[in-house]
Amino acid sequence: MRIGIDYTAAVWQGAGIGRYTRELIRATINQNRNYEYRLFFAAGGLDQQSHYVQDFKQVCREHANVRAVPIPLTPRRMTQFWQRLRAPLPIEVFTGRLDLLYSPDFVLVPTRAPKILTVHDLSFWVYPQFAAQGMVRYLSDAVPRSVRRADLVLADSQATKRDMINMMDVDPERILVVYPGVTEDFRLLTPEECLPVQQKFNLPQKFLVFVGTLSPRKNVVRLLEAFHMLTQKSEHANLHLVLVGQKGWLSDDIFTTIARLNIAQRVLWLNNIDDSDLPAVYNLACVSVYPSLYEGFGIPPLEAMACGTPVVTADNSSLPEAVGDAALMVTAEDVEALASSILQLLTHKDLWTRLRDAGLERARQFTWERAALQLIDCYERYN
Incomplete structure (x- = not known):
């Protein structure tokens, strides 16, 4: 059985x-x-030396x-060619014969083979104001069209499955929930293992951490x-906040808020961190806030x-699906509740320890092995 996978x-x-x-694909292989795998990807302008x-x-x-199949287009041109212009050229022109196609990224390229598609979330419909309007228009057209073409649709969570049923009128029998995994690199580390990362970024002794794109959503x-x-409480005067992630759409409000609250000396932004450094940052933080x-799933809390x-x-x-009863949950819009929950973990060692163990x-x-x-x-259904 030969399977084509969009690896862009x-x-x-x-x-x-x-x-x-x-x-997911490494674990599957x-x-x-x-199986034979044909992993195709947009290769135009790609840095061949990247990690x-x-x-x-x-x-x-x-x-x-496993065979790599480079497509001589940039990701933007590939999207324009197959999604915006709807060019009918099948991917088999590049990959050769396929028995099955899997796309882990919202949209499908043309193919003669049966098709499996992963839809991670419907944020472009739930919160369209938090994305570029051109992207919202594109996804609002391309994702439903790809879902209609797919023989099987995978969702990251029951919540995303419900969204597809309610907002796209997809038959529940066509949707299967496959939870993402947590990479094995994310584990308990010793202080000695964390020290190089602490020194590399000059991390403070006591900090909260947020990991994710800096965007309104x-x-x-x-x-x-x-x-x-x-930080207005004297006992937490030495508390810091570390933001890990790149700027996203409409991120200016974040930096305006830092200036308005006069907390720039307490907020550290790491915008270009290697994956290999992230486990140590989590280990060094006293609380992770998300x-x-x-979210279609929300991997950072896990x-x-x-x-x-x-x-x-x-x-x-x-998010409740992801964390279960192993985290404190609050209404996202309630700033006081958010501060209170963080404070509970900072001041109640028993609660901190219980949630550490439960987490x-x-x-x-x-x-990823289970996923x-x-x-x-799913592949076997079409073998």
């Missing part, structure tokens, strides 16, 4: 869908070596049944306001849990 996000994006694709490209080349060297402005409330307004860091998160969308156990339930086995079961 994996070689172009560090976090988010890029990491999802790398981890390791679990089942009986993600080198990682991909290593996968191809390790597995004789992530609710960072309210996090900053809650953090400011905490107050997002909407990454923090896997590192033994208690979590405060929001009680909306898929470690919760994170163990989400593995890969579910994906292989």
